[in-house]
Amino acid sequence: MxxxxxxxxxxxxxxxxxxxxxxxxxxxxxxxxxxxxxxxxxxxxxxxxxxxxxxxxxxxxxxxxxxxxxxxxxxxxxxxxxxxxxxxxxxxxxxxxxxxxxxxxxxxxxxxxxxxxxxxxxxxxxxxxxxxxxxxxxxxxxxxxxxxxxxxxxxxxxxxxxxxxxxxxxxxxxxLSTSLDQTTIKTRNLEETFDAFEQYRDAPYSVAWIDCQTRGKAMGRSLLMLGDFRKDGNLRYRNPPRRNLPFDLPGPLLNRWTVKAFNNLYFARAGERVSRRRVDIDTFFYPLDAIGHWNRLYGRKGFLQYQFILPRAHSYDGLAHIMRAIATSGKGSFLAVLKLYGPANQNWLSFPMEGYSLALDFKIDRDIFSLLNKLDSLVVRYGGRIYLAKDARVSREIFETGYPDxxxxxxxxxxxxxxxxxxxxxxxxxxx
Ligand SMILES: Cc1cc2nc3c(=O)[nH]c(=O)nc-3n(C[C@H](O)[C@H](O)[C@H](O)COP(=O)(O)OP(=O)(O)OC[C@H]3O[C@@H](n4cnc5c(N)ncnc54)[C@H](O)[C@@H]3O)c2cc1C
CATH class of the missing domain: 3.30.465.10 (Uridine Diphospho-n-acetylenolpyruvylglucosamine Reductase; domain 3)
Incomplete structure (x- = not known):
């Protein structure tokens, strides 16, 4: 099989x-x-x-x-x-x-x-x-x-x-509810993104969609989403139906220009700096599950997800450096996911450590492996590591440096x- x-x-x-x-x-x-x-x-x-x-x-x-x-x-x-x-x-x-x-x-x-x-x-x-x-x-x-x-x-x-x-x-x-109050904060660059994460570090849930394609003053602009369960007593719930992506998208459809255009549209749509709305469990926690087989978006050859985490003290500098390298390459998915982490647990190969992680997808093409090798060396230079659950290519040396146990x-x-x-x-x- x-x-x-x-x-x-x-x-x-x-x-x-x-x-x-x-x-x-x-x-x-x-x-x-x-x-x-x-x-x-x-x-x-x-x-x-x-x-x-x-x-x-x-x-x-x-x-x-x-x-x-x-x-x-x-x-x-x-x-x-x-x-x-x-x-x-x-x-x-x-x-x-x-x-x-x-x-x-x-x-x-x-x-x-x-x-x-x-x-x-x-x-x-x-x-x-x-x-x-x-x-x-x-x-x-x-x-x-x-x-x-x-x-x-x-x-x-x-x-x-x-x-x-x-x-x-x-x-x-x-x-006490199947709904959450979602607050979305639109930031203009990486510095504002970090400030917003730190300001809301007690929020029950937080995650940012971050633009990894834009360079210069707007590098690191994001939509930070905070969530908090409501208390309205409505507990009705069923897994929502899914629409399937019925075929592999032709590889060339995803390129530097389409990704950039999508990101510009996405940020323009977000409107004001702070917006609020009510969302259900599936919209807040599992937005990607709404489309079955969305992995076909990257074409027949497939894709690699790249997720790394950096310790808190080096998160800002490290992310800025790595994001510049990604934006210069012109590769990478529409929006990337940035998350804040608390202290690590005792498990020997658990991925999280106190700091920030970034995750994004890369369509497989002939240059992608050398770009990711370059990103790996930046990740270890800033004291970080790669998430094994997302990985299909990291070298033994990079892996060992990130996992001291x-x-x-x-x-x-x-x-x-x-x-x-x-x-x-x-x-x-x-x-x-
Ligand atoms: C859209 C999407 C979003 C995701 N978001 C996140 C996220 O936010 N956070 C995060 O941490 N991960 C995330 N992941 C990764 C995912 O949660 C993990 O890879 C998870 O381990 C997958 O579980 P699975 O049941 O599909 O296991 P598999 O992919 O089949 O296996 C994963 C690992 O678990 C082992 N395993 C499975 N079952 C057992 C068992 N019974 N006993 C022992 N070992 C077992 C396998 O050997 C393998 O090493 C995401 C993945 C997708 C596709």
Missing amino acids: DLSCWGRYPRVETTPLAFESEESLREILVRHRDLIPHGNGRSYGDSALSRRIVPMRPHDTILEFDKENGLLHVQAGVLLAEILETIVPRGWFFRVTPGTRLITVGGAIASDVHGKNHHVAGCFSDWVKDFRIMLADGRVVTCSKSAAPELFKATCGGQGLTGIILSARIFLQRI IDTFRTFRKDNGLEQVFQSLQSQRVGI
């Missing part, structure tokens, strides 16, 4: 090893090597790709929901979208959710995903009570921050390289006999 993830690059020939019971999964793990669990394939690059995959989507049961205390017990293959239909009408929401609801709980733990509230709520794993995981020798361990703490630190953010997460218990957050992670894998069994294209490339 031919498989790729969300960026449609790379593609691999893989054999799915499906299982029905823990017993049959145990047999698979004892018999095979070079395999990786596969959730919903919403990572962009090659972290969920290998010669063999273990498909987790069939294991999608909601096992228990304590509506009084907001504690949810699910199998690891359930999608956040499926959970929302159960919890939102009863007044609960995720403590942390990424920008798509089309990922599994196993994928959320393995990438230790973050959302628009990292500065106040941390990562997904910070709200995981515990999970059950099957290791390479078939043992099932219940793991939490206090029971098997090393396994917890290795697995959350560990990109599927420590075992197969079978189920998890997660803490939820009370909500990598040797602890490697030793843990070796000592627990995990390294031969769990392998992805990414782990082989970066030498985990």
Whole structure:
């Protein structure tokens, strides 16, 4: 079977090893090597790709929901979208959710995903009570921050390289409405963008769409969106219908000029400096999910998402430098996403650190790899790192510089006999 993830690059020939019971999964793990669990394939690059995959989507049961205390017990293959239909009408929401609801709980733990509230709520794993995981020798361990703490630190953010997460218990957050008050602040340059983020650093949710194509005085102009749940008692909720992009867009349609024209229009439309409106959960948290298969926008060859984070002290200078390099290249997607982060957690390969991250897409063409190599060296020069969940090409050296706990992670894998069994294209490339 031919498989790729969300960026449609790379593609691999893989054999799915499906299982029905823990017993049959145990047999698979004892018999095979070079395999990786596969959730919903919403990572962009090659972290969920290998010669063999273990498909987790069939294991999608909601096992228990304590509506009084907001504690949810699910199998690891359930999608956040499926959970929302159960919890939102009863007044609960995720403590942390990424920008798509089309990922599994196993994928959320393995990438230790973050959302628009990292500065106040941390990562997904910070709200995981515990999970059950099957290791390479078939043992099932219940793991939490206090029971098997090393396994917890290795697995959350560990990109599927420590075992197969079978189920998890997660803490939820009370909500009193399915709507949010959204305030949009239009900034004229990078300095104003940073000032606005810092001014609203206690906002429950914040995220900026930032223009990475404009140089000069308007470089870094943004629309910073702040969100806060309303309290109007309306809890009616259903996953909204999606419109699919029905075909691959021809590659040449996306170029320096069309991207620039789109950005100009987008900023002009935003109107006044500060505007307010009421939005629903899906519009605020999952705007990209409204169009199914939007990854076809980049044409048949696919695209790379590039997400890096820089420590707070170097965020401004580093971003200015990197954005100048992107604007000069004339490459990159329409709008990029800038987010603010609070302190890092203890997990060995979690991406967030206190500072700012930028994420944007690059259509695959012949110059893109050399441009991204250049950006990588700027990222490490400013003390930052690249997000593995988005990556399909980073070198071992750049990866290692950004993740100081990598040797602890490697030793843990070796000592627990995990390294031969769990392998992805990414782990082989970066030498985990
Ligand atoms: C539109 C879009 C927006 C996004 N926004 C964000 C964001 O805001 N913040 C953020 O942090 N991420 C974001 N992501 C990335 C995404 O949340 C992660 O890549 C997530 O891990 C994907 O989960 P998945 O179920 O699709 O897993 P896959 O892509 O299939 O796998 C991802 C990793 O999880 C491992 N894995 C999957 N299931 C299991 C399991 N049961 N046991 C052990 N390991 C497992 C895989 O081996 C792999 O390493 C976004 C992705 C998209 C497409």
